Amino acid sequence: MMEEAASQLERAHVHSVYDKIAPYFNDSRYKAWPKVRQFLLDLEPGSIVADIGCGNGKYLHINKEVFKLGCDVCRPLVDFAWSQGHEVQMCDGLRLPYRDGCFDAVLSIAVIHHLSTKERRIRAIREMARTLRVGGRLMIYVWAMEQKRRKFEKQDIFVPWNPNPQSTSEHGKTRRRAAAQSVSEALDNSDKHRKVRSTSSVADDEDLTCSVPQQRTQRLWFFSRSLDSVFDFGNLTVSRSSSRDMSTLLSPTGESEGSKSSQGGRGRGLIKQVSSFFSPPSVIGSEEDVFDAVTDLHRGQTYGGGGGDNNNGTESQAVSVSLAQECGSLALPDLVPFQKEHLKQSGGESEGREQQQQQQESTKSPQGDERQVDASCLRYYHVFREGELAELIENHVDELHVTHTYFDHANWCVVAEKVQLWKI
Amino acid sequence: MKLLTHNMLMSHVKGVTKGYPLLIKATEVKVNEVEFNPQFVSRMIPKVEWSALVKAAEELGHRQDLPAELLADYEKNEEFLKKVHKVLLEVEVIEGCLQCPESGREFPITKGIPNMLLNEDEV
Numbered sequence: 001m002m003e004e005a006a007s008q009l010e011r012a013h014v015h016s017v018y019d020k021i022a023p024y025f026n027d028s029r030y031k032a033w034p035k036v037r038q039f040l041l042d043l044e045p046g047s048i049v050a051d052i053g054c055g056n057g058k059y060l061h062i063n064k065e066v067f068k069l070g071c072d073v074c075r076p077l078v079d080f081a082w083s084q085g086h087e088v089q090m091c092d093g094l095r096l097p098y099r100d101g102c103f104d105a106v107l108s109i110a111v112i113h114h115l116s117t118k119e120r121r122i123r124a125i126r127e128m129a130r131t132l133r134v135g136g137r138l139m140i141y142v143w144a145m146e147q148k149r150r151k152f153e154k155q156d157i158f159v160p161w162n163p164n165p166q167s168t169s170e171h172g173k174t175r176r177r178a179a180a181q182s183v184s185e186a187l188d189n190s191d192k193h194r195k196v197r198s199t200s201s202v203a204d205d206e207d208l209t210c211s212v213p214q215q216r217t218q219r220l221w222f223f224s225r226s227l228d229s230v231f232d233f234g235n236l237t238v239s240r241s242s243s244r245d246m247s248t249l250l251s252p253t254g255e256s257e258g259s260k261s262s263q264g265g266r267g268r269g270l271i272k273q274v275s276s277f278f279s280p281p282s283v284i285g286s287e288e289d290v291f292d293a294v295t296d297l298h299r300g301q302t303y304g305g306g307g308g309d310n311n312n313g314t315e316s317q318a319v320s321v322s323l324a325q326e327c328g329s330l331a332l333p334d335l336v337p338f339q340k341e342h343l344k345q346s347g348g349e350s351e352g353r354e355q356q357q358q359q360q361e362s363t364k365s366p367q368g369d370e371r372q373v374d375a376s377c378l379r380y381y382h383v384f385r386e387g388e389l390a391e392l393i394e395n396h397v398d399e400l401h402v403t404h405t406y407f408d409h410a411n412w413c414v415v416a417e418k419v420q421l422w423k424i
Numbered sequence: 425m426k427l428l429t430h431n432m433l434m435s436h437v438k439g440v441t442k443g444y445p446l447l448i449k450a451t452e453v454k455v456n457e458v459e460f461n462p463q464f465v466s467r468m469i470p471k472v473e474w475s476a477l478v479k480a481a482e483e484l485g486h487r488q489d490l491p492a493e494l495l496a497d498y499e500k501n502e503e504f505l506k507k508v509h510k511v512l513l514e515v516e517v518i519e520g521c522l523q524c525p526e527s528g529r530e531f532p533i534t535k536g537i538p539n540m541l542l543n544e545d546e547v
Binding site: 045067 | 425426428429431432433434435436444463464466467468471473531535536537538539540541542547
């Protein structure tokens with residue numbers, strides 16, 4: 001049952017989202033992480049490397065001395081990678097179609113954080129370990145819960161995709177930021193024929209920038225309970241809600257274990273909305289902070305973010321109810337009711353203007369096309385705590401030995417080596 | 425799909441124990457020119473399942489008299505390396521399918537991309 005829930009969640013909030021946003025992925029601002037590039041360049045000539053979850057294939061051209069192949073579940077992205085001349089396949093990381101021990105190295109860059117249960121994440125790592133030869137190395141990058149400026153309250157989140165094209169002024173800003181980038185960026189840009197090369201400084205391979213002509217950006221983060229906790233049958237209130245909401249696959253509003261009693265009886269699965277906020281474009285795209293949004297969101301916000309709980313009070317909970325009801329077809333402008341809470345001074349009028357602005361933005365694109373994608377493009381992420389990834393491997397994947405762990409631009413990274421297991 | 429890739433692929437249908445190598449049923453094959461790097465080819469050879477490679481090459485009609493068993497001292501045999509190079513990197517299956525030798529399940533290849541995604545009941 002958990003399996004089904006997990007795979008449905010991932011289908012709705014990972015696979016289908018990437019299918020939709022794939023076209024934007026390619027003309028957007030994604031660069032290869034320098035340390036990943038270095039990992040690839042350090043490989044012995046004649047090595048065979050697999051990029052599991054290769055997306056548009058941005059790592060597949062690095063190092064001509066090694067044979068690279070990539071795979072992904074997203075057809076449009078895989079098609080694009082193939083169009084760039086790479087060997088790619090469609091497949092699922094939970095069941096890799098490669099024989100045992102055939103790779104010298106494996107990459108998993110910003111992939112397994114899309115898996116919604118711990119068990120699935122472990123399975124994915126084990127599959128990659130299986131395909132590695134003894135002595136081969138695996139590099140994993142996942143989004144970190146701890147960002148430079150703040151830490152997320154929860155680990156399981158839904159991130160909306162904002163495809164709003166950049167206005168020309170924003171584009172200018174982006175180029176300037178790009179100019180201040182590291183050497184690796186310069187190297188990237190010299191490779192002109194690759195369309196995927198970006199000039200942006202946005203962290204990771206996710207696009208979190210959006211531009212609003214009115215110099216404001218709206219971000220929304222949805223926190224959720226992890227599927228693992230939803231299926232914790234030791235917690236009766238949780239299981240009651242979850243059994244009723246299996247079809248919606250949304251978690252109950254109950255926050256931490258401590259406060260569950262007060263909210264347990266809700267009986268509705270909901271994605272808890274955490275915030276929306278406005279921030280100037282200059283803040284966007286900081287390499288140090290994947291979730292720039294979050295830093296600003298807690299500035300001057302009225303709800304009690306506190307320790308681990310995000311109890312926004314009954315008002316926002318009521319809002320959350322209405323939001324969740326339409327979750328499948330959420331459009332960002334619909335979140336106006338919540339904005340009302342945080343724009344007390346603006347009152348109802350500005351709401352209307354807000355909405356209009358939203359709609360105007362979408363039609364104001366320089367390219368002139370409607371690039372509006374609604375917030376049904378919510379991507380699920382399990383962001384990792386410090387040490388979590390390494391622990392996962394050390395405790396659950398005997399055939400891997402962690403050799404390096406580090407923090408890189410808002411990601412937790414691990415390099416592990418496949419070891420020979422001896423059965424006594 | 426190049427044959428070097430094919431050499432790594434196996435059927436991962438649940439319950440299948442002998443899902444390698446996959447049989448190739450090609451309806452469209454292309455031969456591209458790829459820069460010959462003898463060291464590269466030399467290094468790849470120990471990493472491939474030789475008999476699976478020869479079988480795949482044969483299925484596509486590109487065996488070019490490659491031996492059933494690897495020759496000794498192949499590193500210095502440029503002619504041999506060139507043949508291996510062609511078979512590993514230049515021959516590409518664009519359309520067709522890969523068939524699991526045990527279950528018969530077919531994995532389609534379209535536009536050069538094998539689709540190895542399994543259905544719910546096969547996982």
